Every structure is written in structure tokens, then in C-alpha cells.
Amino acid sequence: MSSPDPQVRAARNPSTNPALRGPVVAITGAAAGIGAMLTERLAASDEIKQVIAIDERRGECAAAQWHILDVRDPAIAEKLRGADVVVHLALDLDLETDPAARTAYNVRGTQTVLTAAAAAGVHRVVLCTSAMVYGALPDNELPLSEDAELRATAEATGVGDLLEVERLARRAPRAHPGLNVTVVRPAVLVGGTDTALTRYFESPRLLVVAGSRPAWQFCHVEDLCGALEYAVLEKVEGELAVGCEGWLEQEEVEELSGIRRMELPSAVALGAAARLHRIGLTPSPAGDLAYTMYPWVVSGSRLHDAGWRPQWTNEEVLAELLEEVAGRHTVAGRRLGRKDATAAGAAGATVALLGTAALVRRARKARRRI
Numbered sequence: 097m098s099s100p101d102p103q104v105r106a107a108r109n110p111s112t113n114p115a116l117r118g119p120v121v122a123i124t125g126a127a128a129g130i131g132a133m134l135t136e137r138l139a140a141s142d143e144i145k146q147v148i149a150i151d152e153r154r155g156e157c158a159a160a161q162w163h164i165l166d167v168r169d170p171a172i173a174e175k176l177r178g179a180d181v182v183v184h185l186a187l188d189l190d191l192e193t194d195p196a197a198r199t200a201y202n203v204r205g206t207q208t209v210l211t212a213a214a215a216a217g218v219h220r221v222v223l224c225t226s227a228m229v230y231g232a233l234p235d236n237e238l239p240l241s242e243d244a245e246l247r248a249t250a251e252a253t254g255v256g257d258l259l260e261v262e263r264l265a266r267r268a269p270r271a272h273p274g275l276n277v278t279v280v281r282p283a284v285l286v287g288g289t290d291t292a293l294t295r296y297f298e299s300p301r302l303l304v305v306a307g308s309r310p311a312w313q314f315c316h317v318e319d320l321c322g323a324l325e326y327a328v329l330e331k332v333e334g335e336l337a338v339g340c341e342g343w344l345e346q347e348e349v350e351e352l353s354g355i356r357r358m359e360l361p362s363a364v365a366l367g368a369a370a371r372l373h374r375i376g377l378t379p380s381p382a383g384d385l386a387y388t389m390y391p392w393v394v395s396g397s398r399l400h401d402a403g404w405r406p407q408w409t410n411e412e413v414l415a416e417l418l419e420e421v422a423g424r425h426t427v428a429g430r431r432l433g434r435k436d437a438t439a440a441g442a443a444g445a446t447v448a449l450l451g452t453a454a455l456v457r458r459a460r461k462a463r464r465r466i
Contacts, residue, residue: 121328122148122179122218124167124209125186127155129288130224134183134321135160143329148179151186167205173212181328183222184209187261189254191292191379202257206264214272222327223265224320225258227281227313227337232390238311238343239395242281242335251383253292278327280320283339283394286417287317292384297417298424301358302350305365308389310346314413315339319406323399332402337394340410352414362389 121138125131126149139147139159149160150172163175167186176182186205188198206223213221230240231247250256265277284293296302304310315338323338350357369382396406 118143118145119180119328120144120146120148120178122150122176122182123160124150124172124182124184124205126157126160126162127151127153129185130317130320131183131185132156133317134185134324137321137325138328141325148175150175168201168208170208170212172208173215176212176216176218179213179216179218181220181222182209182213182218183224183324183328185224187224187257189257189291191253191290191295198254199257199260202254203260203264206261210264210268210272210275210277214268214275219274220276220278220328220330220333221268222278222280222324223261224280224282224324225261226255226285227283227339227392227394228252228255228387229258229262229281230392230394232386232392234309234390236391236393238391239313239393240337241395242337242398249383251381252387253380253384255383276333278333279335280323280327281335281337281394282315282320282323283313283337283392285315285317285320286413286420288420289317292380293387294417294421295380295424296388297353297355298421299355302346302353302355303365303385303388304346304357304359305362305385305389306359307362309391310349310388311343311391311393312346312349312410312414313339313343313393314408314410314417316406316408316413316416319408322407323404326399326402326404332398332404334398336398337396338399338406339394339396340406340408340413342410343391343393344410344414349414352411353418 121144123131123135123138126135131151132155135147135149135155135157138144139157147160148163149155149157150163150165150167152164152166154162154164165172165175184206188201190198210221229246229248230236230244231249233247237244246259246262248255248259250259262279265279268277269275285291286294320338323336326332327336366382366385369378369380369385372378373381
């Protein structure tokens, strides 16, 4: 019997074929967004043995092994058997989702995945939150280290959920000895995303609160996927902040975007935002404004020490964001139709911030139709 071809022997040899000795990686939320991008990236990597993709629908990556289920289902433990690493990306941070339902999904899903991973013998779970957990505060250092205190409050969209995910991450290794948990915290995420911070650039004017000190740092989704891959391959661990190098001052953002500023007193801006959100006219609570007022720039030193570098600059990411949002019209965090957007833009700075004329008119029409 003839021996196999040398190339075949090499392909079957773990010492010469990295994929045979690489990890089996399970990814939740794998059918869309960042999860889909990471699934495709890892499935094509020579350093990954296999990708297990988990979502409520099947995605497009044919190279992955798919399991269709809700991450809150305890049956997920069986699907994770054989995995070395789990990347949990099944989070709902949609601005339009009911806050109570969003929190129930995010917290329960993370709890279930951590417990299931431990039960299945997984040794590492990678969670993705946001650099927003550090909080946007006037006395923040520029930049913040990964070890900086998490001083955010639950007043901004989804941040309360992310803080609870962070708490679960800290508790998991004590509750499940042998389970390693890595948390990745990206800056303002751009690349097919829709958040209160990306909608900021859909407004006719860039709101600047008087006396504030904005500093803008972005993170492209491709760079986030690269950072997640580093965590998967155990090149780095712990709490990881990820973003472009440095930051942009508000004046630089205005010059690069070509969008003029609208400066208002803090009491006016925060009071209007709170009122509009309270009566249900805008999806963004007043707490979202803090992240456009004060710095929350991160250093990313742990990833840098491990050899990771961002492929995108802040200027490049801002340019892509402006291209993505072109033609969209948002006032006070709520998207408007073309007619309302034109009226708001023509009415001047105050109406452009408050949005009351267009938004209240729409609300009244809706009530008359009921």
C-alpha cells in the first residue's frame, strides 16, 4: 500500500497545518452585523479549526456549522460542546427596541451563554460591550487606560445592559472556575451600525453643549473583528479597549464633515432631550448627550502590547460614516421623513435641536388617525 502524497501528509499533520491544532470557535449572533463579519473572517483563517455559528436564523457563511436557536435557550449548552472559545455577540442595542425587552434579552442571553459555556467545558468566553462603560465625564483622562474605573450610569441607551454584562463577566470566573472571560470595549463603532452616536452625524447641525469638551474616537467594525480574533487566539486577554489611534477635537470633526455646529446651554439641551424622550417622541434618552459632550477616549494599550494595530484612522472612519448616513435626516435622535427634515433644517438652530415642530406635528397627526 503506497504512502499518502507528501502534501496530503502535511495537511493531516497538526505540526504543519495550524488549523488542525487551532481552536474550535462558537459565535453567537453570527447571522448579521459584526457576528457575520467575524464568522466569515474566522472561517477563512488558517489558525481556526472550525467555526460553530449560532443565531435565530441561518447566515450566509457556508463554511460554518450552523445551529438555529435563541441564546436564552439552555439547549445551547449542547451546541457548545467541543468548542474551545465562545464569542458572544448576540446583543440587542437597537434604539427602537422596547428598553425592558432589550434588557431582558441582553442580560438573560449573556447569563445563559456563560453558564452553558462552563457546562460544555469551554475554557474561554469573549464578550463585546463598549468603551461607553467608562462613562463620559469632564474629568476623564485622555486617553483612558483599560484599568480605569467604569463610571458610566444606566442613563444612556443600552449602557445599563452593558454594565450588567460587565458585572456578569467579572463574576463568571468565580462562579465557574476554569472559565476565562475576556471583554472587548470598542469606541464609537462604525460600519453598518445604527446608534445614537452615529445618528449624531445625520443631524442638520452638530449639537455642541456650551462648556463641554467633546473628543471623538471611532472604531471601524473591521478593526473590532481583528481585536476579537486576537482574543480568540489568546494573544491577549482581560479587559481590552479598541479604537483608532488618538482622537479628533470637535473643531476637527466640524471641518472634516462640513456640518456647522449649533451651541446651546446645557440646561436647554439636556432639558429638551429629556422632555422629548419622556413623551415618546425620540428614542434617545438625555444620557446619550453626555457622550457627545465629554471625552471617553481609550488607549487600547493591551492590544497594542500584543502587536495589534488599527487599520483605520479616525479621519477615515468619519469619512465612511458620513458616506453611510448621507441622505438620512435625524433630529434629537429620531429619523425624519424628507418633508419634516427640510422644515426642521429651514427653521433654524433651536428647532433643529428640539425637533418639536416636526415631531409634535407628526404625533398629532398620528393621534387624529386613531
